[in-house]
Amino acid sequence: MIRIAIDAMGGDHGPEVTISGLQKVVERRTDARFLIFGLAEVVNPVLQKYPAVAAVSTFTHCEVSVGMDEKPSQALRRGRLKSSMWRSIQAVRDREADVCVSAGNTGALMAMSKFCLRMMPGVERPALVAIWPTTRGESLVLDVGATIGADSRQLVDFAILGAAMARAIFGVERPSVGLLNVGVEEVKGQEDVKDAGHLLREADLKSLNYHGFVEGSDIGKGTVDVVVTEGFAGNIALKTAEGTARQIAGYLREAMSRTLMAKIGYLFARDAFQFLREKMDVRKINGGVFLGLNGLVVKSHGGADDEGFAAAVELGYDMGRSKLMDSIRRDLEAFHGRIAEKHGAADDDSVADD
């Protein structure tokens, strides 16, 4: 049984979409249980329309609902302890839920998650992970905007966090990890990125296979399972890719409506365009994940429909089921052990050499 805390009020459409999304989850994940938080007068009428969801859920009324445009500081002031967003995070903190899912505003969710769950021991900063569709399937990219800037230690943390998540959701035993850089030669790039590369190579972890540097063009190729970068560059990469996809979709629409022949061609190839649309569909890959905190928080896209919200909930389910938090803890310990061991060994050697 996987217990999932749901902020029913989050997103552009609220309970109509979130509860309807849960209906899809119930049909596909029979041992999912929900702790639903929201305004009773809004949630209850919707819940009555979905008895299968109601049957596996407990509902808690929360008087405050965080607005989609509220500033993080304001949301925290107004919504702490009382909002559906806070309460669903708190359920994870209090071990009543294995994971929390909200389609609410990212900044507020991040601020509340940090404040309520606190950082994991040994991790300095949280990361927002994006699941990125690639030619080969999917890859994880982190951080895509939780924090700006990251030193080499933080990049190594991100590598460990991301690899643990890749193992949990892709089922790869030893995920490959690349550090995003401006060139693949060892001489190029940011100092922190280079230092992180040295640390990862030196540690030679069982939990991940360090690939080396990757460039922006490698993300979509799926060169590695996990792409690690600091939040500024990661956010810009993510938004640029989304923008490029939209731009090309626009060109395609324009091309297909320019001439009668093109329109006829479109009719013949309708199934092909449907296939293409599904490939480019962001709903299916909906769901960013905050890692590095004492609990799992999934951010669903605010504009997602019920299928999109269901995908985010199922992502949370899969992570909860695979006991991701435990494996992150193990991997972090292993890394710190490896580094201590290596440095201990190096010191011994130098003594022996003398």
Next chain:
Amino acid sequence: MIRIAIDAMGGDHGPEVTISGLQKVVERRTDARFLIFGLAEVVNPVLQKYPAVAAVSTFTHCEVSVGMDEKPSQALRRGRLKSSMWRSIQAVRDREADVCVSAGNTGALMAMSKFCLRMMPGVERPALVAIWPTTRGESLVLDVGATIGADSRQLVDFAILGAAMARAIFGVERPSVGLLNVGVEEVKGQEDVKDAGHLLREADLKSLNYHGFVEGSDIGKGTVDVVVTEGFAGNIALKTAEGTARQIAGYLREAMSRTLMAKIGYLFARDAFQFLREKMDVRKINGGVFLGLNGLVVKSHGGADDEGFAAAVELGYDMGRSKLMDSIRRDLEAFHGRIAEKHGAADDDSVADD
């Protein structure tokens, strides 16, 4: 008459492509004159095939040709004073040419350009400018990898350099400029980016219209004429967009060859796909530009064909024709004047208030 120095040896294909590219330029820009540098035994036979090019060119034999994989430091050591790359840059330095074009390796071209031309007075670091196709036309993005990191002053320099180039090649009187950031709210983002925003707003320049922050998704939309960022994030954005475009092209090919109906549809819509290919064609937008140096250097894509190389040469021609260097100098002076004036005025006010 615009005099263009050509490194005939650069690129994956050498003179066969570069000289054939010049043939196209000759047909379209009748007052272009070329100073061609390269190995005589390789260039001369090709030049004989293009008498129209030979008629408007002077050729200088250079014994060294910089390899596409050579490290910048190695290229500089081996190719300084002697290589076709160096000599074509030197022609700009010695005012024999208005601009230089090379399809040679980026790192070597950058290193030689910096070494030979030196920075413009008042500019600390050079920028590599990409011409980015957008839904609305084209935008400039800089820096896409000349240097890593940039403080607020350097970002402002980039804004001024980019706006001057946008005026020169797009013919926009007062180009709009955006600073690439992770959010459009004033509270978010990197400190240096925020400070650069304050400086640009305060300066209120005639040469550019400061728009504010833009996000990665705004680049492809063409929200602004000039997108300013430091080289690490800019390079990652560029490569990520290229990767995404390739990825979608792959999906499209797959979709159109999946079923017989799709293949028939493809035949009908062939013209539409041709239109789409042209929209997505990187050859036409080929050519990065180094700005901030005492001279104009255009980098053509190494893998470009003759049409791509011609586009890079014509870009150089357009910049030379518009006297871009002069307008950059004027705009930089105006900025420093404005800032001094504003700060002077502010001091006077505070005195008057007392």
